[in-house]
Amino acid sequence: MPEITGFAFPNDIHVTWSLMIVMYPYITGFVAGSFIVTSLYHLFDRQEFKPVARLAMATSFAFLLVASLPLQLHLGQPQRGPFVIVTPNFTSAMAGFGILYSFYMLVLVLELWFVWRQEIIERARRSRGTKRAFYAALALGTYDTSPEAIEIDHKAIKILAGICLPAACMLHGYVGFIFGAIKANPWWSTPLMPVIFLLSAAVSGIALLILLYQVHAKLERRPVVASCVQALASWLWFFLILTITLEELELIVMAYEKSESWLIISELLTTRLSFSYVTMQMIVGGLIPLILLAVVVLMNRYLHEKVRNTLATVAAFLTLIQVFSMRWNIVIGGQLLSKSLRGLRSPYEPEIFGREGVLVAIALFVAPFVILWVFDRVLGIEEPEGGPAANPPAAPPGAAPAGSHVP
Amino acid sequence: MEHGKHVFRIVILVAVILAVVLLARGFLVPRTYGLYGRYRGANVAQQMDARPVLYAGAAACADCHSDEATKRAAGAHKNVNCEVCHAPLGAHILADGSVVKPPVDRSFTLCARCHRKVAARPAGFPQVDLEQHVNGPVEGKVCLECHDPHSPKP
Missing domain, CATH: 1.10.287 (Helix Hairpins)
Structure with a gap:
């Protein structure tokens, strides 16, 4: 039985954008967020991010490969995935997704190729048979690792990072636009929406990298670089302050204006969304990490390395919950308002096993990590000690064309 | 540029990918798409042919x-x-x-559809108060007994 409160229109009582539409901005957020971290190193030369720069870029790529899957699972028409890219309908806001997604994918893959080119060449030289043919194809048949060629790579990486960063911001800002441009829904329709989405994407990306960096360092048996964790925690704190401030300002403006929509939005926040908004988004995922990160940033020199890592990791984990709650409250919360603006629709409970269920959502979140693992096996995420070119293995005869040489 | 060979190759690869996308688009977008609007124009004629006149x-x-x-x-x-x-x-x-x-x-219902007295109808339009028409209520009676539908008179 539908559980409506207040006055709702008939046949307008169900939430149709499911958990998959919550996963869509959540996953896309990691794409933009991780790329912001990698560009802090590649574009702005922040050396403290060097240990996570390649991991961040690979993470952005892994999440990008999965980013359109929630939409396709929601539609149930997989062929529409490529169609939105190849035959966009420019009167639809979704055309923007096709254009931005494919453009970002193209530029990111190019940048990845330039960053990992030396690694690919090294592996091509080391391997035999099919494996070698695979790496040779990836290297596009050129084995030039001369200082001049590497200099060209560095220039290309810089230029591509300069294009990729605005593209990543546009990709996620656009996701905010999709909701912000729905003027019939007062919970969505605000020009702040793309900004909030973008900032929370930065939050989720940095938080994920703090966690991934710790796990990756453990798996690789490498020490965690304290300055890197410290820098990530500082930037996470900065972006979290901005995100939460904007999220709250938006509410405060609505509450102060006491516009007619505030009546129902305040009811929504205190009834249907009281747990996911007040408890999770604001307190567990907002206030607590804000305090933990403030400790990490302001009391840095008094902290033992293990304490700093633990505090940063816990804060990062909680901020991931904050961002998920924010996506949930926007996507599901916006649909709980009846179009009458005088009542609330039935609460939404996701199914467990279905195509748009909880298990599929978990699988979608896990998939990028599997892709990352495969990426690590195929190309290696960490830079080999001293860089790939510093310790060149003996090239098999005929592997390197005449003219190219290893410094 | 002796050492820029790999850049040249990746640019060619990107150009090939773009060409493939454009080519695929050429095949995927129906010829008559956009003729009348954001749909396949030929579908209009197909839908008309599918229904008997x-x-x-x-x-x-x-x-x-x-x-x-x-x-x-x-x-x-x-x-x-x-x-x-x-x-x-x-x-x-x-x-x-x-x-x-x-x-x-020849039903009463068909005539009443236009001529039943409704306040929203224009005042000059011939309307019948079904409770007081000529000799009292006419609901359910056959109008054609008195009126010629090919050239009706009040």
């Missing part, structure tokens, strides 16, 4: 029934199509060309 209009009736057509064109029902009461032409002349007697709607 039922209504033909008053002019088609006048080809055989010129007397009634002339009478109707001079009367107050000149704007009411023959097929409103006499059923569509498709039910009178079948697809194989054979002619059958069409069902004629």
